[in-house]
Amino acid sequence: MSRSELDGITGFIRDNLPSRAVRDAGVKFASYMENVELLDGGRDLGLGEMVGAIQYEAVLEWERFPYRICQPQRVFALVLVWLAEQANDLRDTLELPPPEVEVELIDEETAYVVVSIPMVEPLGLVPNENGEIPWQGQRWSVESPDIWTAEQGRLFAVDESGAPLTEVPADEVSG
Numbered sequence: 001m002s003r004s005e006l007d008g009i010t011g012f013i014r015d016n017l018p019s020r021a022v023r024d025a026g027v028k029f030a031s032y033m034e035n036v037e038l039l040d041g042g043r044d045l046g047l048g049e050m051v052g053a054i055q056y057e058a059v060l061e062w063e064r065f066p067y068r069i070c071q072p073q074r075v076f077a078l079v080l081v082w083l084a085e086q087a088n089d090l091r092d093t094l095e096l097p098p099p100e101v102e103v104e105l106i107d108e109e110t111a112y113v114v115v116s117i118p119m120v121e122p123l124g125l126v127p128n129e130n131g132e133i134p135w136q137g138q139r140w141s142v143e144s145p146d147i148w149t150a151e152q153g154r155l156f157a158v159d160e161s162g163a164p165l166t167e168v169p170a171d172e173v174s175g
Contacts, residue, residue: 005087005119006033006058012082013060013075021062021070028063039120049125049140053090058117064110072103072113079115090120 010031014022022029039053060079065072079099083091096118104112124143125131131139157165 005121006031006056008086009058009079009082009117010060012086013078016078017074018070021066024066026064027066030059030061030063032059032061033057034059034116038123050122051125051135052123053120054123055094055096055118055120058119060115060117062111062113064106065113066109067111067113068109072101072111075113075115076101079117083117087119088121090122091118094120096120 013031021027034057036054036056039055041050041052060075065075076099083099099115099117102112102114102116106112125133125135125140126143127138128141129139131141133140133142159165
């Protein structure tokens with residue numbers, strides 16, 4: 001199965017913060033989904049099907065974030081950078097709102113920090129004779145289908161009588 005958006009942003013945060021801010025036992029860092037909603041809206045993608053999408057809040061939570069060692073602004077910047085460079089196109093299509101942040105000071109060294117990020121992911125199926133999903137008389141596996149995009153093409157046209165017109169490369173045709 002493909003890596004989820006939550007897995008992606010969690011890995012990015014872990015890779016780009018100091019170990020003491022995400023891996024130390026006292027920090028208690030967690031990432032999880034909340035408010036999961038299934039969006040119906042399937043379509044044939046040629047090499048598989050998108051049966052809908054999953055919309056949720058990706059939550060990044062630190063019970064004891066060491067803000068003296070690592071500024072919370074670094075977390076916020078990493079989240080925004082990941083969204084700009086890594087989030088899928090459905091996020092823009094659905095015009096999801098920006099992340100929300102909650103920070104509560106615990107003591108002189110640590111704070112409770114939560115970043116909630118609205119996310120959406122396509123829910124795709126690909127044909128697989130050993131797949132676990134029966135649908136439309138076939139077996140399918142949950143996976144994001146490959147999407148192939150034509151980069152060039154040719155347009156063939158006929159006139160009213162059915163006679164072929166001159167061949168014109170598609171990039172020379174104006175819309």
